Amino acid sequence: MSRLVVSFMLVFVLCSTAWSRQIAGVEVAESVEGQEGVELKLNGAGIRSKLFFKIYIAQLYLQNPSSDALAIIGDDGQKRMVMHFLYEEVGADKLIGAWNEGFEGNLDDARRSELAPQIKEFNSMFETVKKGDEVVLDYLPGKGTTVTIKGNGKGTIAGKPFADALFAIWLGEKPVTSGLKADLLGGS
Numbered sequence: 001m002s003r004l005v006v007s008f009m010l011v012f013v014l015c016s017t018a019w020s021r022q023i024a025g026v027e028v029a030e031s032v033e034g035q036e037g038v039e040l041k042l043n044g045a046g047i048r049s050k051l052f053f054k055i056y057i058a059q060l061y062l063q064n065p066s067s068d069a070l071a072i073i074g075d076d077g078q079k080r081m082v083m084h085f086l087y088e089e090v091g092a093d094k095l096i097g098a099w100n101e102g103f104e105g106n107l108d109d110a111r112r113s114e115l116a117p118q119i120k121e122f123n124s125m126f127e128t129v130k131k132g133d134e135v136v137l138d139y140l141p142g143k144g145t146t147v148t149i150k151g152n153g154k155g156t157i158a159g160k161p162f163a164d165a166l167f168a169i170w171l172g173e174k175p176v177t178s179g180l181k182a183d184l185l186g187g188s
Helices: 002-017 067-073 093-106 109-114 116-121 158-171 178-187
Strands: 018-022 026-029 031-033 039-050 052-063 079-085 134-139 144-149 153-155
Touching: 002 153, 018 039, 026 039, 026 052, 039 079, 039 178, 052 178, 067 153, 067 158, 067 178, 079 158, 093 116, 093 158, 109 116, 109 158, 116 153, 116 158, 158 178
Parallel strands: none
Antiparallel strands: 018 026, 031 039, 039 052, 052 079, 079 134, 134 144, 144 153
16 A cells, blocks of 8 residues: 555544544544534544443533533533433433433432423433433523434423533532543543
């Protein structure tokens, strides 16, 4: 092979790895376009496992990347959590149960009570997901958190307090797993 061909192949490989990476055979983009054309950068990604099963790949995209969980939760920039499911099927009841467990672990009784209507509205949006399906949770400042499941918009939960509570499920004091939290903070 000529040096030119080898050089071209090397540049191609280096450039392609700068744009995406693979986790469990799934391409994870290094950046995505958020609302209103804002670029969101991959802060971190990892696999949510339960027992010995890989449930989903979590991908955290931020307008303002950071390795500080509290700074991410408190930031009013755009945020996106993508959950790409790896498990064959996760029922709506299991998803809702996991959301409620996350809210309970990261909100005191008073905050959970304040957010109860938003949590109920959020939970009502969920349906059974299967391997390859994606749940996308987008926070847009001044509007709230939009839920998209399998490419279908389900609605928007108004307010930053709900978004803070939602992102605390992965980044709060009692995250779904400490390993996934570390991955989302850029430890992967």
